[in-house]
Amino acid sequence: MTIELQATTEPQTHKAFHVAIVGGGLCGLVCAVYLVRAGIKMDVFESASKFGEVGAGIWLGPNALRALDEMGLKDAIVAHADGAVPALAPFTFVSAEQGHQLIHSYQLNAEDETLGIHRAACLEALAELLDPSAIHFNKRCTYISQENSSRPVIHFKDGTSFAADVVIGTDGIKSMVRQAISGETGRLGVRFTGTVAYRALFHLDDVRRMGIQADLSCNPHCFVGAAKHIITVPIKGGKILNVVIFYTDRSLLGSVEMPPNEWVTPASKEEVLENFSDCGPDVKKLLSLIETCNKWCIHAIDPPLDYFVKGQVALAGDSAHGMCPHLGSGFGQGIEDALLLGRLLRHPSIDSFNVQEALRVYDRVRRPRANMVLTRSAWAGEVYESLPCKTLHSSLAVLWEPVWRHDLQEHLATAMDMLRVLDGTRLVEQFT
Ligand SMILES: Cc1cc2nc3c(=O)[nH]c(=O)nc-3n(C[C@H](O)[C@H](O)[C@H](O)COP(=O)(O)OP(=O)(O)OC[C@H]3O[C@@H](n4cnc5c(N)ncnc54)[C@H](O)[C@@H]3O)c2cc1C
Structure with a gap:
């Protein structure tokens, strides 16, 4: 009816x-x-x-x-x-590999304020x-x-x-x-991009206790590595760190027809640590904070x-x-x-x-x-x-x-x- x-x-x-x-x-x-x-x-x-x-x-x-x-x-x-305000916070790119050298700090103009929010x-x-x-x-x-x-x-x-x-x-x-x-x-x-994203939220106090070289509490960071990268953005006025952990298998690009209800699935900490086992100590310290997380299979409209x-x-x-x-x-x-x-x-x-x-x-x-x-x-x-x-x-x-x-x-x-x-x-x- x-x-x-x-x-x-x-x-x-x-x-x-x-x-x-x-x-x-x-x-x-x-x-x-x-x-x-x-x-x-x-x-x-x-x-x-x-x-x-x-x-x-x-x-x-x-x-x-x-x-x-x-x-x-x-x-x-x-x-x-929750206390966060738009701010000039340059995206900082560091290597995910041993040494974690600074690769690039994004240059900002006076009007380039950004905001991280839950x-x-x-x-x-x-x-x-x-x-x-x-x-x-x-x-x-x-x-x-x-x-x-x-x-x-x-x-x-x-x-x-x-x-x-x-x-x-x-x-x-x-x-x-x-x-x-x-x-x-x-x-x-849409097409599966071959990339999966594990998402997690960490208390910044816990992150600080891990003794990570980079100060993740103010600026967004991107740890870049071969076929993987991790983005961190502080939210809630610097109390919480939003972490998205990307891992790519390019051979899978577009090759997998995934039922929509399988795009997001639970993932284990062991799976994440295994995928990032070739990374430097800061990445491993950060990932050790994972308790539980979900895995998003990243899809995009293709062709536009x-x-x-x-x-x-x-x-x-x-x-x-x-x-x-x-x-x-x-x-x-x-x-x-x-x-x-x-x-x-x-x-x-x-x-x-x-x-x-x-x-x-x-x-x-x-x-x-x-x-x-x-x-x-x-x-x-x-x-x-x-x-x-x-x-x-x-x-x-x-x-x-x-x-x-x-x-x-x-x-x-x-x-x-x-x-x-x-x-x-x-x-x-x-x-x-
Ligand atoms: C890992 C990850 C990180 C991201 N980070 C960022 C970021 O930092 N900054 C940024 O700008 N973007 C980011 N994005 C993208 C951003 O999340 C999306 O662009 C945004 O959430 C899309 O919002 P939407 O309202 O269009 O769609 P959705 O959030 O998907 O909302 C769609 C809504 O429609 C409802 N709906 C679905 N089907 C039907 C139906 N048939 N009838 C009625 N209702 C229906 C759903 O229940 C839902 O409420 C990220 C995405 C991912 C996957």
Whole structure:
């Protein structure tokens, strides 16, 4: 039986259209909060019974913090960072091998502040800003129907459905919305990268007691080695160290078809120590702190999508550009998606009749940049794990350049210029 759900968000806007967000992860909630702030009616549909994030930290680069600031959300997130504040903290690259020599310290400009925060705290900061009546849990999207000129309808596993003027799919890398709009249900369009990531959180007091040479309590570090690297980022005001331990078997790249429910599995401390047995003492001391951990099989969308939008359905966050985590930029790209979507949808010239045009501009402006970051993230992983390599230093020196040195204002202005020529279907002709 199909039940038409009632929209619940308080109308706060002159906009006569309604947005449905599928997926209440970090990117879905940034979209939701910003759309509400932009005066747009929206509802969030999340498959889980409550909001949840993995017990790990997340690092936000300068471009992500600038986009949050532009949306007026940075302060709310920093307020939940448990004492951490955006700071100039150069990423320090050291060898994972004996001697642990300094390889590179990333040069920062005055505006290159970054922030490490616990994921759950970040999610909570965003959830608090939403009207609970606009959030619908236990709503697993199974498909989307979109007849030529009518509103897209989201169908849920429980037999209910919801029609909206715009659907934003923020349902993560295994996105059902992506499958629905590509017409390839059952085909994820992702590849296993051959890299697994073990994740752990350590108390920094325990790390200090291990007598590790590098001071891991202030700056993010990357221990680089052949086919392996370890990223450490302090969170919770320097009380906790977020550690991601990457191990790669390149012969497995793309070769393994892994059922989605096997991407994350428990791993033993012995397995990690075995994989890093050729590393120097600091790495071994750090890894000895592991008690339990999970292993993530790192997947990325491959090839990058040639659409983020179909009709009145748009993808954002990992559903659009799920990428390797090697530049710590996946969420940052989702934040940039949310900012541009909000700006376009709130534009005075956009209404329920031409909302597709705003989405087309979103696709045209956001897709090249997000796909560039996706491709560069895979390259960064190869750089870290290419020891010994003569070009390692020069590659590290420019690692984040195009990601961080992004002119957000110019990007937004380009999109607004595209909307300015909006005149019925002319926009479509001009930009396709
Ligand atoms: C090891 C690792 C480290 C990382 N480190 C960083 C970092 O430091 N900085 C950074 O910027 N990024 C980092 N990333 C990337 C970042 O985690 C992701 O880009 C980000 O979490 C994506 O958020 P999302 O909301 O798009 O997707 P998700 O977090 O996957 O959320 C999707 C949501 O949709 C829901 N959902 C799924 N299917 C359905 C459905 N059919 N119907 C309804 N709801 C559904 C899910 O329950 C979930 O709540 C890292 C990733 C990994 C793997």
